[in-house]
Amino acid sequence: MERELNLFQYEYMQLALVSALIIGLTAPALGIYLVQRRLALIGDGIGHVALTGVGAGLLFQTSPVIMAVIAATVGAVVIELIRERGRTSGDLALALLFYGGIAGGVVLVGLSDSTSSNLNAYLFGALSTASRTDVATIAVLGTAVLIAMIGLRPALFAVCHDEEYARVSGLPVRALNLLLAVTTAITVTIAMRAVGVLLISALMVVPVATAQQVTRGFRSTMAAAMALGLFAGGAGIWMAAVADTAPGASVVVLAIASFVVVTLLAAGWRRLRRARPQPAPAPEPHEVVLGGS
Amino acid sequence: MTPDVITVTHGVVGYDGRPVLRDVSLTVTAGEVVAVLGANGSGKSTLIRAILGLVPLSSGTVTLFGRPVRRFRQWHRVGYVPQRLGAGSGVPATVAEVVAAGRLARRGVLRPPGRADREAVAEALRAVGLTDRAKDPVSTLSGGQQQRTLIARALAGQPELLILDEPTAGVDAASQEAFAAALRDFTVGGGTVLLVAHELGPLRPVIGRAIVVHQGFVAHDGAVPEPAGHHAAPDHDHVHPHGPEEPAGLWSAS
Numbered sequence: 001m002e003r004e005l006n007l008f009q010y011e012y013m014q015l016a017l018v019s020a021l022i023i024g025l026t027a028p029a030l031g032i033y034l035v036q037r038r039l040a041l042i043g044d045g046i047g048h049v050a051l052t053g054v055g056a057g058l059l060f061q062t063s064p065v066i067m068a069v070i071a072a073t074v075g076a077v078v079i080e081l082i083r084e085r086g087r088t089s090g091d092l093a094l095a096l097l098f099y100g101g102i103a104g105g106v107v108l109v110g111l112s113d114s115t116s117s118n119l120n121a122y123l124f125g126a127l128s129t130a131s132r133t134d135v136a137t138i139a140v141l142g143t144a145v146l147i148a149m150i151g152l153r154p155a156l157f158a159v160c161h162d163e164e165y166a167r168v169s170g171l172p173v174r175a176l177n178l179l180l181a182v183t184t185a186i187t188v189t190i191a192m193r194a195v196g197v198l199l200i201s202a203l204m205v206v207p208v209a210t211a212q213q214v215t216r217g218f219r220s221t222m223a224a225a226m227a228l229g230l231f232a233g234g235a236g237i238w239m240a241a242v243a244d245t246a247p248g249a250s251v252v253v254l255a256i257a258s259f260v261v262v263t264l265l266a267a268g269w270r271r272l273r274r275a276r277p278q279p280a281p282a283p284e285p286h287e288v289v290l291g292g293s
Numbered sequence: 294m295t296p297d298v299i300t301v302t303h304g305v306v307g308y309d310g311r312p313v314l315r316d317v318s319l320t321v322t323a324g325e326v327v328a329v330l331g332a333n334g335s336g337k338s339t340l341i342r343a344i345l346g347l348v349p350l351s352s353g354t355v356t357l358f359g360r361p362v363r364r365f366r367q368w369h370r371v372g373y374v375p376q377r378l379g380a381g382s383g384v385p386a387t388v389a390e391v392v393a394a395g396r397l398a399r400r401g402v403l404r405p406p407g408r409a410d411r412e413a414v415a416e417a418l419r420a421v422g423l424t425d426r427a428k429d430p431v432s433t434l435s436g437g438q439q440q441r442t443l444i445a446r447a448l449a450g451q452p453e454l455l456i457l458d459e460p461t462a463g464v465d466a467a468s469q470e471a472f473a474a475a476l477r478d479f480t481v482g483g484g485t486v487l488l489v490a491h492e493l494g495p496l497r498p499v500i501g502r503a504i505v506v507h508q509g510f511v512a513h514d515g516a517v518p519e520p521a522g523h524h525a526a527p528d529h530d531h532v533h534p535h536g537p538e539e540p541a542g543l544w545s546a547s
Contacts, residue, residue, distance in 0.1 A: 036384040155402040158394040161386060165375060168345050169398035169450070170368030176402070208384065216430045217387035 007241040015135045016127035016194075017237045020251060022142040023191045023203065024233025028211075028225035029149040030187050031204030032218075033180055036160040042079065044201035045094060046188045049075030049101035051197050053189075054122045055108025064122070065137065065189060072185035075101060080181040084174070102197075125196035125248025127237070138190045145183045156180065157218055194233075195248035202252040203229060210259040213266045228258055295322040297359065298454050298485045299344055304353035306336075306343050313339045315509035317353075323453075326476075326486040326499055328517065331506035337489045338376070340506060341458050344487070345373060357454075369398040372447030374457040378431065378439050388434065388442050389427040392417055395449035417449035420478060422471045437468025444475060455479060457488040461496065469495045493517070 007013045034042055053071025057064030075097060082093045109119045121129065130138075149156070159166040159176045167173050191200045211224035236251030243250075299321040306314040313336045321327050331337040342348045344355055346362040355362040358370060372395070395417065396410045418424045421441040426434060431442055440460060447455055455476075461469050473495045480486060480499065493500060497517065505513035 032384060036382050038382050151405075152402065154393065154397060154406065157386070157390070158397055161391070161394065162375070162378070164347060165373060165394070165446075166397075167347065168368060168371065168373040169394070170366060171397060171402060212384055216385055216428065218384060218390050221385055 012128050015130050019135050019138045019194050020233035020237045022138055023194045024229035025226050026142040026145050027203040028207040028229040032208045032222050033156050033160045035208045040205045043188055043204045045098040046072050046076050046185055047197040047200045048098040050189055051105030052101045055105040058114045059108050059112035069189045072189050073182055076181035076185040080177050123196050123198050125194050127194050127247040130193055141186050141190050145187055199248055199252045206255040206259055210262045298323050300356045302354045305351045306339050307351050317511055321487055323485050326480055326501045328500045328503045329489045330503050335506045336509045337506045341489050370453045372450050372452030372455045374443050374447045376458045385430040387428050391431050391442055392445045392449050395446035398450045413449050417445040420475045421445045437464040440464050454485045459489050
């Protein structure tokens with residue numbers, strides 16, 4: 001307790017907390033649309049592509065974050081265009097893009113004579129090294145994504161729920177899909193500082209997976225997922241401070257822990273409810289009764 | 294003369310070079326209720342999708358309310374009811390949330406829903422008899438109730454034309470009756486209907502004209518044909534082997 005109180009006096013800890021909270025709120029607000037359209041792992045793929053941007057940034061001594069935003073956006077738009085074509089080669093194209101992205105990133109980082117700890121910071125997150133400028137970037141981009149995801153909820157819901165119907169409703173389906181692709185790229189890049197390229201998808205997907213076990217509607221799922229993301233972000237940084245664990249991994253571990261707890265509670269609750277009002281219908285009789293026993 | 298709502302002129306559609314619609318021409322005028330009949334694989338669903346601009350024509354033209362479908366923008370005048378709700382992704386959505394999507398054609402993307410939207414959703418739910426299920430997740434509804442949800446979604450946009458793809462396939466009797474009533478209300482209000490059906494059932498009295506599609510051609514356009522042979526028996530249990538279900542899952546090649 002002592003140690004944690006002391007730690008939060010330092011600015012770097014406060015900055016880490018603020019970033020984690022913003023990302024915890026934003027990632028599930030976007031992730032719910034990705035889960036809804038069965039693209040739960042797209043964030044992971046775009047993270048791989050972003051790594052090439054990081055490598056290019058380190059090599060050419062420009063901002064790795066800006067280069068990552070550019071690479072991730074280009075990657076996300078390409079993936080969306082491949083998806084739109086909807087042909088069987090789509091997943092192979094995605095595989096090429098993903099592994100090309102991560103391999104390119106590692107090669108470029110190697111060429112730039114950065115240390116491997118520098119690469120690790122992007123792979124697994126390094127919140128405690130976030131500067132005020134970094135946090136300001138995270139806040140501005142995170143808010144923009146959040147406004148788009150909440151403000152356009154009816155339209156984005158319609159497109160992700162039933163794309164064909166959205167088309168016949170005259171919605172700008174392609175523009176909305178590209179918006180989702182670009183905001184995914186932005187979210188991946190800002191979350192890269194916090195949880196790292198390899199763990200980003202967890203923050204987009206796990207809170208949604210947790211929330212949907214107990215919610216009944218889309219809107220309530222979104223709200224609950226954002227609350228869970230906020231909790232995981234805050235509690236993860238606190239845990240990192242107290243137990244001296246890696247902040248990014250702590251956030252993800254807590255998100256998954258809440259998934260397990262909620263799943264068990266929901267299963268127990270369902271069993272209780274089923275048991276109370278009326279007994280379950282009698283099982284169908286066996287077609288063959290084995291003698292003996 | 295009543296204005297044409299839908300026209301198809303020498304429409305040809307092929308998938309991967311295999312022709313599905315070979316030469317189809319038809320006209321639906323305002324206030325008509327037209328059924329497109331035909332066996333599985335006759336091309337009747339493709340016809341509907343071509344009319345909506347969801348599949349491109351290889352030749353011929355389609356117009357909606359007098360405009361070529363490619364340049365048609367007044368989608369709030371059209372309500373589309375697909376064959377079924379897409380396989381759920383696990384993210385829950387309430388019946389009211391799905392129905393509310395029907396308002397987007399009228400409201401646009403940027404404007405938040407207002408009172409008129411909420412009232413139209415409530416009215417559409419009432420029309421299909423699902424008011425008491427509004428807050429339930431769609432996934433907990435029966436197949437027939439899900440179909441009614443999709444009809445309510447189309448009705449919520451207050452369209453002038455309803456286009457329905459097999460609205461009664463695999464739907465329980467209660468839902469078929471609810472659906473026939475909703476359709477009657479819609480036509481009494483002056484609406485135009487084009488629906489694809491395998492069999493008409495309780496919809497029979499509502500239908501004004503039938504177009505039979507056979508192997509990509511229009512085989513009949515006029516009065517609703519009487520069922521013949523054992524199909525005519527009132528207790529005929531109309532069960533056909535349908536196409537194999539797509540295995541929706543991790544390993545499906547879609």
